[in-house]
Amino acid sequence: MEQCLKSRGVHSDDLWRRKLRCQCGHAFAKTRWHSKSRDFTTYTYKCYDQTRTGTISARLKNGLSIEGVCHSPLVQDWKIHTMAQKVLHAVFDDPEGTLKNAAAVLGLGAAGVEQAEVLRDKTIIEERLKKEQGRYETLLDMRMNNEIPREVFSRKQQEVEKKIAELEQQMMQYGDVKPATEADVSGKLENLRRLMGQPPVPEDGEFSEEDIDKYVFGVRVYEDRFEWLLNLSPEARGELDDAGSPVYFTKLTVTPDDERAWFRMHPQWSKSNKYAELEAWIFI
Template identity: 25%
Template sequence: MSALENQVDWYKPILAARPEWTLVGQYIDEGITGTSAEKRPQFMKMIRDAKQKTFDMIITREVSRFARNTVDTLQYTRELKSRGVEVFFINDNIKTFDGDGELRLTIMATLAQDESRKTSVRVKSGQQTSMNNGVLYGNGNILGYNRVGKEMIVDPEQAKTVKMIFELYLEGNGLVRIKDELERRGRKTSAGKDKWYPTVISHVLKNSFYCGIITYHKEYTPDYLTQKKIKNYGEIEKTTVQGNHDAIVTVEEFERVQTIMESKRSSCKNLNTGRSTGKRPRTTVWGKLLICECGHKFSMRVWDRKDRIANAAYQCYNSVHTGSYESRKKRGLPLDDICQTPMIPEWRLQMMANYIFRKYLSEKDKVLMLANSMLEAHIADTEDMDDYGTLIEEKTSELSRLNKKLDNFIEMRSEGEISKEMFKTKATELEPKILKLQSEIAELETKQIEVPEIVDYQEKLTVLQYALEQYTNADENDVPESVIEAFVEKIVASKDGFDWYLRFDGNPTNPLHCTTKGKRKSTTSISVAGELSPAIHKPSTSSNQ
């Protein structure tokens, strides 16, 4: 019988001795640390059920089974008490409804938290010993190797890819050129994908595992309570040991690669290294409205020269990651599923906006009346949009949880708390889930978009009223961004042009299709074809301008 089953059976005689108690449910977080309540899904479900009045008492063996964080223990027991739910810690003989319950609970919770700290120290000490002996941590999903039991066996086909990456880099090729060459030769990633990314190649080149050396503490956990891992930028010393696996490249080749990469980093001006403090992403009206026909949002690019003003343009996120259709075509790379929408200069978008708004929005009084009624009708609205960032964060959190769960099973096995068969069963259940999540996260990262800010229609109404009152049809002035954002639902870009979905009737269905010809602003012409809502369509305007 496993340790978990023993813990569950421990409650049976207690329940049998109290017939007035009715068992509503059991909440079990298997293989998850108790230092942080938010990382325990069953614990959080219990709290939600308590708020719904599903039960009026929680029984637990001892304080350390409830939580090993003093703050969490007191916070949740107080919240439960306020909702009429008592917590009974049986071994500690503490009931939260008793007069001295919280005082005794605080003492026991502090002791439980200190025991967690001591356990963390013991675990880290044991891990360091294992690291010194070359024990491999993680799921072993390394390009060029297959994990067989506790050993990493070289995969001959994948090893060719690893050698090719190192050889190409030592020949003077950059990460993008190596990516193109791997795709041209049809080499597969560790997940069996055809698409490569420069970051993946960079990780391969920096991984000392390929020359037979295992590097530990690339990440570390600064707080034993939160159990959140962060990248190690020199805060703690890394541990390197000679591994028991076969190397794919020589130590000399690996060190030459590191020397070249370091020289390139040092030659780059304004290169940010170390821990990032975070920056707010650039958000413009075009970044909010533009959508590619392939479904991705657009990334803003800015470049400048000393002899002219900085220019901005927008590129589909798909093209950012895979390379543009034309550049791949020139390099002879596969073109399947590659977005063909070209990069869009910001001046081209502004030029189309100026043309459309001056052509169709000349009746200012009507426009302002329509704007008022339209925005007032949507003041309480919130707009639902895909947020890959949130999804990536959720999946990353789930991946971290599963990895920690696997580490806990490893620790339980090393302490003899579970049998070899039980460990093998649990590991077999977790590893496919971990691999699947890693693949899903990698795929979602290619679709990463900026999360748009929540629309404040009350503020927008005030701004729009002012902008429209100030706006005239003078050719030298650009249409204000507030006006564009208010009257444009979205702009779908493709290689064939732009579909402008306008809010003129409050429910746009037929877009206004625009195309442009010319590479320079001074020589570019605009062609518009489509039907507008009759609400403010100029009577003299034909369907083709």
């Protein structure tokens, strides 16, 4: 039985429910997409917040406001599987090239690497939280000095306490993520060298779900891209909250041709008539 933690992923037997995290901080719900036969069903993943509000397209169709609604797209299972193969092959197919590129990126040191977008998001939430906590302290001082009546204080207090609770809940999504230090950066290069020493490219050319579970901390879903956070120490399994200090490595595009090729290898999947380019940013 799985346990759902909407702001910190889920404990689930399903790989992508554990690995996917929305830009708004929520985990993803898994829903039935299509049944090709009695024995085979495809699925899609949707931000948990959208199970409450509805998706952007559904709200627009019904003439409802989309203010405050999460803009992350639905993620069909075939899309994330196709991306996973291209991301891991991009890293493992050419060990020498990967190490050369990593050395160029990581050789700049902590000051030169591009930190994950999630760190900027975390900083924004931290600043908003400090601001609300400051407002709360100001309210207390004003009440103690009889500068505002009790009923006004009570109303304002409830508003600020609610906002603080919401921001503290949002902060939980970031786990232990923090800016990379010089030690982090040098350690990443060493871990990558060790990993490339025995490149785990499968004989049949396809990485299994077990492989993906080992080499991917998680995938953060944005409206216009997917950020893949890789695990360079796969012997220590982990999820997105364990990613530590991810730094940008490279990005790639999954093309409609990639998607068609994946379907040819997996004829049991229902073919899509909505092929589209998918942008994957890789962090290590």
